[in-house]
Amino acid sequence: MDNFSAFLSFMAFVLLLKQILIVDGISDTTKDDGFMGILGAIVDNSSRIGKEESVAMQIAVEDFFNKNNHRLDLKIRNSQGDPLQAAIAARSLINTDQVQAILGPQTWEEVSLVAEIGSKSHIPIMSLADATPEWATELCTFLVQASPNKLKQMEAIAAIVQRWEWHQVTIIYEDEDFSAPAVLSHLSNALKEVGAEISHYVAIEPFASSSLSEELERLKISQNRVFVVHLSLPLAVELFEKAKRMKMMEKDCVWIITDPFASLVLSLNASTISSMQGIVGVKSYIPKNETHFRDFHDKFCQRFSLEYPEEDNHEPSIFAAQAYDAAWTVALAMREKKQGRQQIISNILQSDFNGLSGNINFTSQTIAPAHTFQIINVKGESYIELGFWSDGRGFSETTGESYTLQSSTNALGLVSWPGGTRVTPKGWSPPTSANPLKIGVPTRASFKQYVEVEMEKDHLGNISCSYKGLAIDVFKATLDELPFDLPYHFFPFNGTFDALVEQIHLKKFDAAVGNIVILANRYQHAEFTAPYTESGLVMIVPVRSRTREKAWLFIKPFTNAMWVLIGATSIYNGFVIWLIERNHCPELKGSISNQVGTLIWLAFSTLFSLNRNKLKSNLSRITMVVWLFMALVITQTYTAKLTSLLTLPQLEPTVVDVFALKNSNAMVGCAGVSYISKYLEEVLHFRQNNIKNFSGSDEYAPALRSREVAALFLNLPMAKVFLAENCKSFTMTGPTYNVGGFGFAFPRGSQLLPSVTQAMLKVSEKGTLQDLEQKMLASQKCMDMDPEEDERLSHSVSLSHFWLLFVFTGGTSSMALAIYIFRAYNSMSMSKHNVIWKLMMAVMKHWGNQRGRFSRKVSDIAQTTPTNSPNATEY
Template sequence: MGSLHMLLVPLFCLMSTAFGKASVDDGMHAKMKGTIGLITDNNSRNGKEEIVAVKMAMEDFYHYSNQSFDLQIRDSHADSLQAALAARDLIDTQKVEAIIGPDTWKETTLVADICSQNVTPVLSLADATPDWSTLKWPYLVQISPNQFKQTKAVVAIVQSFEWYNVNIIYDDTDSSSTRMFSHLYSDLSVSGVHISNVLAIPPLGSSSLPQELEKLRNGFCRVFVVNLSVSLAINLFQTAKKLKMMEKGYVWIVTDPFTSLVHSLNSSTMSSMQGIVGVKSYFPEIGLQYEHFYSKFRKKFSSENPHELNNEPGIFAARAYDAAWTLALSMNQTTNKKDQTLLDKILLNNFTGLSGKIHFIDQKLDPSDIFQIINVMGKDYKEIGFWTNGLGFSNIIGQNSIFNSSMKELGQVLWPGRPWGTPRGWIPVLDKPLRIGVPVLATLKQSVSVIQDQTENTTTFQGFTIDIFRATMELLPYHLPYKFYPFNDTYDNLVKQVYLKNFDAVIDVSIISYRYQYAEFTQPYTDPGVVMVVPLRSKVDHRGWLFMKPFTKTMWVLILAMIIYNGFILWMLERRHSPEIRGSMLNQTGTMAWLALTPLVKLDGDKLHSNLSKMVMVVWLFVSLIITQTYTANLASMLTAERLEPTLDNIDQLRNSNIRVGYSSGSFLKHYVENVLQFHAENLRNYAELEEYAEAFRRKEIGAAFLEAPAAKVFLAKYCREFIQAGPLYKVGGFGFAFARGSPLIPDVNKALLHLVEIGKYGIQESFSKFSDAQDPLIEASAKHTYSE
């Protein structure tokens, strides 16, 4: 019988139409099946929709099953204590078998506690029921699916338009809103979106809202994600319009529950919300079931609420209707009213209602996976498309849906101020140029050179880093004024100036992990790494013995052994055929040596008698030819080209030898060499310019130097005959630009810097060509251009 009810549910609308218009009390002859309670805020729009929808459900169920129910409605006045008193009255006085509502989690907690104590199921319309709630209150059933996945839709919208910074505005007076804020913050942060500011809206009527919005307006970020109740949202947008924050350049993204009630707002209120984008709960507004509900609801709602301008049903009406229908079906199948049978029957429901699938798992409906994207324009809103969890954006919902990862594919959006283009999402403070710090102590003068003229009181900045920064700024999609300022201190202190807000950004700094506590960095525009440079030395120390160098000691020993062996073999084979070989031991030894050495000085030799001797001689002649030719080639190479090698092979050899090493003044290398590479501080020497390293090597002050990869390439290109790189490349840093933490400029600067590399248009090609031997197009030259500030 239960499964039959489930199959016949979609047909109730046709049966209801056949019976005509009816009320709960029309069936006087029918026996009452029980009493149902409804707790809601009678003065709110969602409360008015729920009251009408529940009454309609009772009427339709009577026409469907010829069973009627007594409906008792109580007003919570949006107050949790009033909701609790209403629940107590419904249970003790009206003897209700189940309660529908309330809408907020704050009210639901008290009602659920009373209902569980009295073994009375409560079907909560609050959409943010925690996982632990049903364990604490076993008679609590969530008939409204939670909407937390809408935060992922918000993230998808933000990423579609490449906004990397947002402000969050939420209501912290309600725990469900606080949980929604937690989901928003987490999902945005995980996706790489920086939360610039968070504003908890004070209670309605507070005079601090304009001041709080004024602070947000003075910041960089112009993207606002709003999660508020209807009353607070209306107050927010009206205040924002007065502060001119609903104009061009601003972005407002709004979430449920506000978006599901936009249709009920009057034109005056809507005028302060032009251009906002909303994530709205979705339910299929199609089919005979909905058409019947829609037409009947509008008539009944207008009759009971004549002062409401809009009589269209929303998601709250659909959910309340489904809740009442679920309860009526369950009560109709229950005979024992005060045991757990009613709760069991409720949880066994499985049908498609107005709001979607009604199927409970752990006393909750499945979370919503589909949301509608709307755009407020004029006196109403435009339905832009849909977002489906795990699939993305689409224009329609159905089998023919085509999904995209970007909302841009849905079509044109009307933004605040009616611009056709997409807002940047942030606006820099343009009352004064950005202050850019430039290091004076730069070791690589080709990178940055600061020339200060005291007589004319001018400062000139030049170098390829200056050129790269200017070229990057020119590729930004907007004009960004800036001014260079010299800084004569260490690089660590230079980066700290961003944190202290003395500079808006600094350039030509190495990207090191510990510096992230003070600033954020762009991607590096040079090869990252630190290399060890050591002097070269000749492999030939004594030129008087140069003739011995073509072969190693092992090779000489091997040749001598071969000579003795071949001489002995020839002596053994020829002594029987040649009387002159016989004689004293000294004579025979000399003859044996002469037979072996003959092929090294002449290839014919004397006539041999034994055929075996001739075979040995052929082999020995071939080996002798190879030895003599190899020796001649190696000796000629040594006489014509100098053979060089590094004085040290690896860092362990350097560390164990206790040799002093050099590093750049004011750079991170002192910290790196001392703490990471573990050299003693007394063995460290610092130098300001590359030329000082060369002089220090020549004076034997240092035996090695650690340089960043760009500086090492330039140094070795200039002193390639004296010094060489030894050991591995230590992957550290790389030159980049540093901005304040959370700066909205970083994504755009990174994009421009990448574009600069990809198109090869540095605007300074002549400068780079000079140092082409450096092997890196971004550090190949010092700039010919100079700039004065």
């Protein structure tokens, strides 16, 4: 067994010695038929990435020789991460070793110097830096970006934030990282697309341990708990070790790591991994199932363990795959003998093959960017694969199928979050007493009923502020409905409302409370709760008497139908009495015109005075009694109604609508420095010269009374307060224009906003909000008439009030008339019967008399018949 171990050690030594000879340009073969030239490489052997690149390039050179029988000498120089050392190494490779191309280095700071040297000597430089500026490849025609741009991973991070419904993130990046500005810009834009934003930017200085600790202390007391870490391997390891000691790797925290750190997780030792439990990472995708990669994987692990036994993990990362592909690309470009350096760079840019890291092709001296990333979750001594994210396809369980965020919430595997919990963290924590919310309150509010800031100075000169008003009361009631305590401090702000909202965007305030109108242009700086007042813009105008200078006021107490029915009933009742009493009263007889005039006089005089003439018939007396009762009620009602019209104000607006204002070229007023002026000009199309801005609410009423302005435009909540103070002089008229109500402002993407909005809705649904508003308005209410009485007196009396009385009097008159007609008919019938009987007796008695005598007898009988028979007595 010992002999076998010694044999293996010997073979490993031989292989290592052979590789060293090859790397230094010394080959154990004397055949130069396949020799293509010398390839240089600059790596940082003090870093994990540099070690992986070095081994991967060696394997690429060997594989190319074995497959194509073309030998390429590889010269590797160690820059130790120092740009100056990289420049010296580049000069040595070009001038001494006569290389035909250079691979690396890893950082842009090194690449920038090496590219300048390479371009002067027309040597192709295959940059392996994370990012290369576009202008660099334009200036340096021999510079090629060989590692793909990974900025698309920022969209993957934004998708993760959207997947778990977080709204704010804190990004931690390296201060001296050249790629940081591009990363921050792409991440910010990607988050905005999903309704989130970067709340804090934390720049970490390399090799500044105290600075790192201070930043973590500040992050620990902040509300946001979603952290995106974009750091190099050493700095990221230090960050997580400190975070664990500070108990920031527990529940309710979210940590998301990016490349290059995410791709190097497997290279970390067990102790470091233990401080990173629960973090989610976005790493570059490597097609590990490909046969080519599996062969490379075995070779890499074997050689890497021999060359770097101090490393705990021997797994190749994306950086090894990219270095292998870069070496293979140059080898293909140099395969033709005796070709110039210009041809080499041309061949490189025409490359198109499937490498270990994906398809290799170039556009404008830059390799195609990465579009697929793997989502991992650190757990135990390694990580678990949650799924994949691809540009334009979203999340998927494998690279072969895709799901959109909306169609599948199970596209990613179950996550083990920091603290070992499976429950998705909220991503934020409520403010504590040590770090309460800073809430701005406007001091320039037009109506103090909504918000008022009173400042008092004590004998020591210290200023204290008290805050009151409906907005303050609603805010406090809302906090009472929250399921957690929310410490806060009010701070006065002496500026415009737009400026106050901008202060939230600038992180000067955590929120703003007051009569802040919810407007679209303010959403670029903040977001708002649900409105706690009615929304709308209304027009207020002076009022004038509705009855002023109207000659027909005397008919207003009754409706037209009421007047017609009174007249008809009076004529009808007068006719009935006239008909019944005409045989007893000589005044009721005479010519037709005289009788008609008497009838009309009798009909209407009863309404205003009692008829003193003595009535003979009981029927007419009954009719008159009912009629007089109706007349008494009607006259008293008319007198009372007319008195109210003459004594109580009947008011109407001086202006009906906006069109009347514009047609008359009238001046209109609004609050100064507000959106209303812009709304009047752009939406309602008032001329700018016809709009007057007032600086205070105390100017509104005098301007309306003096006709300085014909109308005033206010928010509906403000209009309620104004009319409560001036209830008899002004009124609200015209339509209500839809604009935002009053709300509280919070930073965009605030984690508190949903909870505060929900609590405010509870305040509204319980009726507390309405009670607070009524209490505020009641304190401003002026003494006005009872609304019910005002409504009653403002309408004319109609038939609905007296229909029963009219039926009663009409029915009584009709019954009297019917009885009179019936008795008159019977009397006339009996009179006719007596005449006929006497005629018959005369005929029988004087049958024989002469015709003349018969005629005279008939005449005598007719003359002796009484005109007013007792049977014809009228009632």
